[in-house]
Amino acid sequence: MRPLHTGADTPLGAFQRYPGCRVLLSCAACAWSKSYRPEPMIERLRKLRAGGYETTLADAARRVAWNCPRCQRMRWRFEFALPEGLDEREMRRLANQYRN
Numbered sequence: 001m002r003p004l005h006t007g008a009d010t011p012l013g014a015f016q017r018y019p020g021c022r023v024l025l026s027c028a029a030c031a032w033s034k035s036y037r038p039e040p041m042i043e044r045l046r047k048l049r050a051g052g053y054e055t056t057l058a059d060a061a062r063r064v065a066w067n068c069p070r071c072q073r074m075r076w077r078f079e080f081a082l083p084e085g086l087d088e089r090e091m092r093r094l095a096n097q098y099r100n
């Protein structure tokens with residue numbers, strides 16, 4: 001994963017600016033990480049009436065209620081990241097999809 005260094009106050013809905021991006025959850029204590037697709041994450045927040053497109057990365061990280069499986073601490077951070085190997089053509093295809 002290639003982190004995009006988006007600020008913690010970036011809303012989840014900003015994923016559309018970065019075609020093909022994932023939301024990377026990482027542990028600030030030991031660097032364990034796991035990535036999620038942004039759409040289902042937003043959908044879930046909306047269903048729970050806990051947020052949605054406007055929820056910031058920082059707020060989403062505060063909602064993670066489990067401990068890191070590696071170091072057992074709870075110091076979560078979310079940021080947008082691009083999967084390795086996502087090529088230009090695929091990014092253009094996804095960008096068109098969001099536009100329609």
Ligand SMILES: [Zn+2]
Pocket residue numbers: 027028029030031032068069070071072073
């Ligand atoms: Zn950890």
